[in-house]
Amino acid sequence: MNIIDGKKIAQIVADELTQQIAFSKLSNRPPKLVIIGSNPDARSLVYIKAKIKRAEDIGIDTDFIDIGSKTRDEQISLVEEVNRDNSSDGIIIQLPLDDWSDPQELIDYISKEKDVDGLTTSNQNSLLVDESLFTPATPLAVMKIIESNNIKIAGKTVCVVGRSKLVGKPLKYLLESAGANVLVVHSKTKNTNELILKSDIVVSAAGKPGLISVGMVKENVILIDVGITEVDGKILGDIDMNNMAEKASLISPVPGGVGPVTVVMLLSNVIKAYNRSVAHN
Ligand code: NAP
Numbered sequence: 001m002n003i004i005d006g007k008k009i010a011q012i013v014a015d016e017l018t019q020q021i022a023f024s025k026l027s028n029r030p031p032k033l034v035i036i037g038s039n040p041d042a043r044s045l046v047y048i049k050a051k052i053k054r055a056e057d058i059g060i061d062t063d064f065i066d067i068g069s070k071t072r073d074e075q076i077s078l079v080e081e082v083n084r085d086n087s088s089d090g091i092i093i094q095l096p097l098d099d100w101s102d103p104q105e106l107i108d109y110i111s112k113e114k115d116v117d118g119l120t121t122s123n124q125n126s127l128l129v130d131e132s133l134f135t136p137a138t139p140l141a142v143m144k145i146i147e148s149n150n151i152k153i154a155g156k157t158v159c160v161v162g163r164s165k166l167v168g169k170p171l172k173y174l175l176e177s178a179g180a181n182v183l184v185v186h187s188k189t190k191n192t193n194e195l196i197l198k199s200d201i202v203v204s205a206a207g208k209p210g211l212i213s214v215g216m217v218k219e220n221v222i223l224i225d226v227g228i229t230e231v232d233g234k235i236l237g238d239i240d241m242n243n244m245a246e247k248a249s250l251i252s253p254v255p256g257g258v259g260p261v262t263v264v265m266l267l268s269n270v271i272k273a274y275n276r277s278v279a280h281n
Contacts, residue, residue, distance in 0.1 A: 001244070002249065004149060004224075004252040006145065006257040006260045007256055010054075010260035010261050010263065014057065014267075017058045018059055021271065024274075030060065031089050032060065032088045034082050034088045034091045035048055035052070035092055036064075036078070036091065037093070038067050038098045038099065040066070040094060051267075054264065058264075076106065076109050079091065079109040080109060082114070083111040083114060086277075090115075090273045104119075113276065116134050116266060116272075117134070117266070117269075118137075135174065137262045137269060138167045138171075138205070138226060138258065139167060139171035140268075141264075142171055142203055143174050143175075143178070144261050145224060145261055146178075146224075149250065151201070153178050153179060154180065156200040156201055157180070157181045157199045157200050158180040158202075158203065159183045159184075159195055159199035159201070159203070160182060160203050161185050161192075161205060163186045167205040168184060171205070187206075196216050197216060197217065197218055199218070201222040202217060202223050204223070204224070204237070204239060206227055208229070209231060209237070212240065213240040214243045214244050214246075217244075217248065221248050222250045222251070223244070224252040224257070225252055235254060235255050237257075
């Protein structure tokens with residue numbers, strides 16, 4: 001079994017992005033990503049710092065704004081203010097958000113031109129018809145991993161575990177567009193095991209450690225693990241690695257697989273927003 005090196009893929013993408021910025025003669029200002037969070041916990045802070053570090057290394061300015069002490073109205077005003085700010089290109093809201101039982105309400109205030117996470121309702125609704133908008137970074141990372149490893153997916157049966165708007169739904173669309181036959185399973189699916197067993201590739205994004213075990217997959221399967229769950233301070237994916245080496249041909253592990261690639265795909269969305277912004281101003 002071969003192990004996919006997500007860090008290496010991420011570095012290659014990061015180098016390409018650095019070059020894109022260096023060669024961009026469109027503007028005398030650098031691209032800028034604004035990260036909005038609300039009293040981030042330790043885990044969220046790890047993610048925020050990883051995004052900031054990678055962005056700054058590439059040449060993207062960042063700003064982190066903690067809205068934890070603001071009222072809901074002030075939080076909305078702040079998002080609107082960043083929307084209007086010509087020096088920023090992308091806005092992301094780091095979840096969880098304290099004051100919103102449904103964070104989508106605040107996310108939907110982000111203008112679609114700056115929605116580099118691709119999570120506003122208007123962006124989600126347009127994803128299938130308007131490719132100029134932003135696809136969420138995690139499904140883009142899965143596609144980048146597939147491409148970087150020369151995995152041929154046209155005509156292959158791919159099972160996507162999970163149907164969230166962050167991962168499963170957009171991924172289904174991207175895989176189908178690339179010619180795969182896509183099966184989607186979720187918590188209500190009755191014949192999950194049967195569908196996984198007939199799949200050439202399984203992408204799991206359920207957030208359930210140990211969900212996919214060796215007896216459930218076919219010989220030479222390719223496994224891409226998106227799941228991230230912290231258990232006793234350890235980060236676990238959805239795939240139970242026990243004896244998997246003898247069954248799978250290729251696996252994207254957790255940690256070190258999809259995660260680092262997701263960060264750089266987010267930053268590629270920021271550069272896409274930047275290029276569009278400076279072309280219009
Ligand atoms: P989510 O919104 O909670 O969605 C989870 C999906 O998994 C749902 O569609 C759910 O089905 C399905 N599911 C849950 N239990 C299942 C089971 N036993 N069998 C089959 N399907 C099951 O989570 P998400 O935002 O998509 O994230 C999924 C995982 O990926 C999480 O662990 C998250 O931390 C991780 N993640 C990783 C990255 C990265 O960069 N590596 C980025 C984003 C997310 P229902 O729809 O029926 O509830």
